[in-house]
Amino acid sequence: xxxxxxxxxxxxxxxxxxxxxxxxxxxxxxxxxxxxxxxxxxxxxxxxxxxxxxxxxxxxxxxxxxxxxxxxxxxxxxxxxxxxxxxxxxxxxxxxxxxxxxxxxxxxxxxxxxxxxxxxxxxxxxxxxxxxxxxxxxxxxxxxxxxxxxxxxxxxxxxxxxxxxxxxxxxxxxxxxxxxxxxxxxxxxxxxxxxxxxxxxxxxxxxxxxxxxxxxxxxxxxxxxxxxxxxxxxxxxxxxxxxxxxxxxxxxxxxxxxxxxxxxxxxxxxxxxxxxxxxxxxxxxxxxxxxxxxxxxxxxxxxxxxxxxxxxxxxxxxxxxxxxxxxxxxxxxxxxxxxxxxxxxxxxxxxxxxxxxxxxxxxxxxxxxxxxxxxxxxxxxxxxxxxxxxxxxxxxxxxxxxxxxxxxxxxxxxxxxxxxxxxxxxxxxxxxxxxxxxxxxxxxxxxxxxxxxxxxxxxxxxxxxxxxxxxxxxxxxxx
Numbered sequence: 001x002x003x004x005x006x007x008x009x010x011x012x013x014x015x016x017x018x019x020x021x022x023x024x025x026x027x028x029x030x031x032x033x034x035x036x037x038x039x040x041x042x043x044x045x046x047x048x049x050x051x052x053x054x055x056x057x058x059x060x061x062x063x064x065x066x067x068x069x070x071x072x073x074x075x076x077x078x079x080x081x082x083x084x085x086x087x088x089x090x091x092x093x094x095x096x097x098x099x100x101x102x103x104x105x106x107x108x109x110x111x112x113x114x115x116x117x118x119x120x121x122x123x124x125x126x127x128x129x130x131x132x133x134x135x136x137x138x139x140x141x142x143x144x145x146x147x148x149x150x151x152x153x154x155x156x157x158x159x160x161x162x163x164x165x166x167x168x169x170x171x172x173x174x175x176x177x178x179x180x181x182x183x184x185x186x187x188x189x190x191x192x193x194x195x196x197x198x199x200x201x202x203x204x205x206x207x208x209x210x211x212x213x214x215x216x217x218x219x220x221x222x223x224x225x226x227x228x229x230x231x232x233x234x235x236x237x238x239x240x241x242x243x244x245x246x247x248x249x250x251x252x253x254x255x256x257x258x259x260x261x262x263x264x265x266x267x268x269x270x271x272x273x274x275x276x277x278x279x280x281x282x283x284x285x286x287x288x289x290x291x292x293x294x295x296x297x298x299x300x301x302x303x304x305x306x307x308x309x310x311x312x313x314x315x316x317x318x319x320x321x322x323x324x325x326x327x328x329x330x331x332x333x334x335x336x337x338x339x340x341x342x343x344x345x346x347x348x349x350x351x352x353x354x355x356x357x358x359x360x361x362x363x364x365x366x367x368x369x370x371x372x373x374x375x376x377x378x379x380x381x382x383x384x385x386x387x388x389x390x391x392x393x394x395x396x397x398x399x400x401x402x403x404x405x406x407x408x409x410x411x412x413x414x415x416x417x418x419x420x421x422x423x424x425x426x427x428x429x430x431x432x433x434x435x436x437x438x439x440x441x442x443x444x445x446x447x448x449x450x451x452x453x454x455x456x457x458x459x460x461x462x463x464x465x466x467x468x469x470x471x472x473x474x475x476x477x478x479x
Contacts, residue, residue: 004067004074008182009189010285010298013335013354014142015073020351020408022401026069027114030228030395031142034110035150035369036384039134041377044165045087045126051160052083052124055153058160058171059295060178061144066116071350077178078119086125098129102137103387109139110386111228111395116143135382142297147366148284149295156295158372158379167375174293181296188287189300192330199333204341206305207278207357215272215359216414218434220406225433226394227401227409233437235444236425241452245423248455252315254322256423257364261304262314262321263451264362264417266462269308271446272359278305280358283329301335302328303357308462315458353408361416368421410434415443442468 007015018026056062063081068074088105090098109123121141128134138150145153156171163170176184190196221227237245249256261279268277285291285298304324308317335354339346346352372379398406413431420426428440445468453465 003179004076005179005182007073007075008178008296009185009334010296010300011143013301014297016335016339016351017353017355017408017412018143019069019071020353021405021412023070023351023405025113027116027141028396028400030111030113032110032114033140033142033145033147033150034106034386035138035154036106036382037136037138037154038380038382039136039377040380041132043134043377044161047164048126048157048161049083049085051157051164052085054160054164054170055156056081056083056120058156058174059153060181061149061294061296062120062122064121064144064178065119066143069116073116075178081119084120084122084124086123088125088127090127090129091131100387102127102135103385104389105137106384106386107388107392109137111388113395114141116141135384136379137384144297145295146285146297146299148286148292148298151366151369152293152295154369154379155372158374158377161377162374165375174290176290176294178296181294184288184291185285185298186334188285188291189332189334191287194331196333196337199331200337200341202327202331203303203333203338207303207338207342210342210356214407214411214414215268215277216435216439218410218414221398221410221434223397223399225398226396227398227413227431227433228396229394229431229433230413230429231432232427232429233440233444234425234427235448237448237451241448241455242424244455245451248458252318252322252458254318257419258322258325259318259454260419260423260451261325261362262306262318263454264360264447265306265321266308266314266317266454266465267446267450267467268360270310270462270465270467274359275309276305276307277360278303278358280304280354280361281325281363283332285332300332301354302332303354304328310463311461313459313461314454314465317462318454318458355408355411360414363416363418365418365421365426415440417447 018029018031021029060077063078064075066073067076090101105125105127114121121144123139125137126134159168159171162168245256249259265277265279269275280301280303282299282301285300291298306320306324339352369381413434415428415430415435418427418429428443430440449468453460
């Protein structure tokens, strides 16, 4: 008989955020993880269906549903859930029409709300383009999956497919259920010998007083503004800067990622006129070999406060960012403990999302997924743009959500920077209905300029740094 369980530690932050966006309808948040793979070769669709069911049976998260929503929800792992694989046959259509239909499937996957009370909390579509080419589209409610889990899902699917065809032995059982996953997360968060009370106290000291702050100010969205419409604007560093990035990071005894993070701290401090800036970022949350074999929500958000002295060399910001990130990872803790330490009345004011704890968001893109092979198949990553069919209404508009939730939606739509795994560039993601193109162009120009200066002259002080001419990008936010 199914057992009702509390959330695992790494689910707490995500659920608090979803309920802050709409307490009565957290599934409307459209917080999802998507994955697309191209399958080339001869595919046995019937065998793939069986293999996908094997993956569902193997991982508890794929059989999860919510028995109770609210501040402290309860989840159930069902003994059996049918794989939701949908089959879409586009053979015979011209390539342009095939591409448009694949993009529409991607849009539907991202934007149809999940009902937390109904399993499965994920979707799958197999799109046939020809006898030897298919696209597999996967979409997971963020409470049951993170980015790493998509990789696990595809790898397990390929193994199960090969096993069904007799090419390999079936995978052994994982030997851990959802309760075991929660215990594993607790154990990994307790690594390093730092007890829970010390971890929580460390966050209280680092982040108090909490001053909810909209770094990118914006007017209240109009009633018809699409709140979940995110767009990504790509940027790249000049080739010579990319070539100097790793040597510059080595000289400062840090990683290229930390150097890029420090540059963003400098930029935000200068443009916002604030000495203290708190960046949010995320960790994989998978320290053990077992955790890297599991599907589930494992990521942990951490928050990096840094003081930028305009008259100290920028390398001082790099040093501070390096120390802040290392200490934050060492003291990672479940969100509820962090929130109570930072805001003692947290139980009374919930839902209280973690975006109160940071000014802006900065993270790394996931590492590239490997190309896989199976009997007669090549399975490779593919980028698919999510594009609605003409005339499709926005899934969520400002008029749809409670007015007191709008500030959380606006903060969600603020520009975030995601740097590529190779550190040669990245994307700025934001809600175009609230934050305009001029803001993003200014942000990118400024960021490339600061990275270039930091890589070539880390002894330069922020006060002497020359940013591109023109209006401050913060001016564009206020219109």
